[in-house]
Amino acid sequence: MESLTDRVVNLVMQSQPMTWAELSAQLGESTTSLALVDATRRRSFTQCAMIAASAGRSEVPDPAALVFRLDELPAVAASARLWRLAFRYVRGGSTHLHSAGELRAAFKPAPLKTAFGHAMKAALARRALPAGVAAVLRRGHYYLLLQDDLLTAPVSRPASSPPPGEDSGAAPTTSFAEAFDAVFSRLDHESGGKNFVKLLSLRRALAQYPRRVFDQELNALRRAGQFSLDAAEGTHDRTTPEEREAGVVEAGRRLLYCARR
Numbered sequence: 270m271e272s273l274t275d276r277v278v279n280l281v282m283q284s285q286p287m288t289w290a291e292l293s294a295q296l297g298e299s300t301t302s303l304a305l306v307d308a309t310r311r312r313s314f315t316q317c318a319m320i321a322a323s324a325g326r327s328e329v330p331d332p333a334a335l336v337f338r339l340d341e342l343p344a345v346a347a348s349a350r351l352w353r354l355a356f357r358y359v360r361g362g363s364t365h366l367h368s369a370g371e372l373r374a375a376f377k378p379a380p381l382k383t384a385f386g387h388a389m390k391a392a393l394a395r396r397a398l399p400a401g402v403a404a405v406l407r408r409g410h411y412y413l414l415l416q417d418d419l420l421t422a423p424v425s426r427p428a429s430s431p432p433p434g435e436d437s438g439a440a441p442t443t444s445f446a447e448a449f450d451a452v453f454s455r456l457d458h459e460s461g462g463k464n465f466v467k468l469l470s471l472r473r474a475l476a477q478y479p480r481r482v483f484d485q486e487l488n489a490l491r492r493a494g495q496f497s498l499d500a501a502e503g504t505h506d507r508t509t510p511e512e513r514e515a516g517v518v519e520a521g522r523r524l525l526y527c528a529r530r
Contacts, residue, residue: 274314277292288335300332301329323377346384348399358376366412449475453527495530
């Protein structure tokens with residue numbers, strides 16, 4: 270009979286990075302299962318996979334902790350998902366502004382901490398932060414925060430601007446990839462960080478892009494390996510006509526959900 274450790278290893282090696290909650294659900298375990306924690310401490314797991322765990326938690330990983338293959342470490346370290354996870358780990362009631370050192374120290378094990386530190390340094394040097402992340406310079410050092418935590422004035426639409434959904438013929442001021450990534454991050458955060466967002470919600474949040482443009486740009490992101498679509502079979506009876514209409518039909522399957530890869 271296949272052991273729980275073998276099941277964990279097989280699942281992780283065949284999957285894209287997933288959260289601890291997703292791993293637990295797919296294995297039929299609870300997120301607080303000590304048997305699952307023990308399975309991920311076995312050598313057969315640690316020699317091929319890693320958990321982006323919080324340095325402040327002793328045993329059971331946070332439900333949002335990322336689980337991934339070791340060969341994915343460089344990509345995961347530079348991903349917007351890991352940046353957001355770092356903010357989740359260090360978030361406190363008094364401040365949402367943190368140094369790169371504080372964010373780096375949020376993680377364990379050490380190889381992840383080192384890789385994330387290098388990724389932050391490179392992103393700041395290029396002035397190319399992940400979507401949804403902002404930085405301010407103070408006394409020669411950058412401090413980081415989530416754009417969701419910025420208090421800003423509401424943006425008003427000029428009277429001459431076309432209504433959402435109409436194509437003005439001009440290129441958007443922000444690239445679709447950046448806008449899509451930011452909107453996906455926000456919607457995913459609002460729905461509990463499960464990395465599973467409805468296409469309908471994404472279309473509504475990016476209504477300035479006509480459907481044809483939206484689909485073309487999303488397909489480009491999928492070809493680049495940044496996002497994937499899922500049919501979520503078995504949910505048809507619980508979906509609305511609007512949700513089905515917003516889907517993408519491919520090979521006879523209606524894809525209704527989007528996930529970050």
